[in-house]
Amino acid sequence: TITELAQTLAGQRPLLALREAALLLGGRQIQNMATVAGNICKASPGADMVPPLLCLDAQLGLFGPDGQRVIPLDGFLTGPDQTAIRPGEILREIVVPAIPPGTGTAFMKIMRRRAIDCSIVAAAARVTLAEDGKTCLEARVAVGAAAPNPFRATEAESLLAGQEITPGLAQQAAQLAREASTPVSDVRASADYRRILVESLVERALLQATERACQKGVN
Incomplete structure (x- = not known):
């Protein structure tokens, strides 16, 4: 369940984004019943667990009448309430590749209420730094509730690779993420x-992930 995941991830700094998303998903009763697989397969534009998992390059193990297959989470969601799952298949496992040293992650969301509410917008970031503690070896940026499905802002990621992530560069990357978004107006927000x-959340998530990547701790 979401509750069990949050408890398991306590103290694991490279996976903080995933834990932060779990703690902000609904209320305690929902967290005690809901699962990560259910949150993914619902394919909601605002599925909170998807952005951090996209940043972690998660793979999905699907099992069905034709056996098992493994596909990336990136591309599994094909539209609102639509996935690439085939008739008779179930999502049996979610695999996160090994996380390299010098990695930090972060997740943030905006809601109309302070808790137990759907995202107006959510953003996650992962930053892996070189041994010098400054140069970004690899970055991931993912956004939720701003397109038909949560998505990776790949142009923003490319901008960051090989650079030192300064506030100015984070802002430029956030602008690219904003340009890649295709949100709709609804009862929650325009x-x-x-x-x-x-733009605001991506910038903040990137800076927080970078700060965490600089910290020494559990990897």
Whole structure:
């Protein structure tokens, strides 16, 4: 369950984004019943567990009448409430590749209420630094509730690779994420407001992930 995941991840700094998403998903009763697989397969535009898992390059193990197959989470969601799962298949496992040293992650979301609410916008980031503690070897940026499905902002990721992530560079990457978003207006927020939030949250998540990547601790 989501509760069990949050408890298991306590103290694991490279997976903080995943734990933060779990702790912000619904209320305690929902967390005690909901699963990560269910959150993924619902394929909601605002599925909170998807952005951090996209940043972690998660793979999905599907089992069905034709046996087992493994596919990336990135591409599994094909539209609102739509996935690449085949008739008779179930999502049996979620695999996160080994995380290299010098990695930090972060997850943030904006809600109308302080808890137990769907995301207006959510963002996750992963930053892996070189041994010098400054140069970004690899970055991942993912956004939720600002497109038909949560998505990776690949242009923002490319901008960051090989660079020192300064506040100015994080802002540039956030602008690229904003440009990649295709939000809609609904009862929670307008599309224009969501674009503003995408830029703000991505910038903040990147800076926090970078700060965490600089810290020494459990990897």
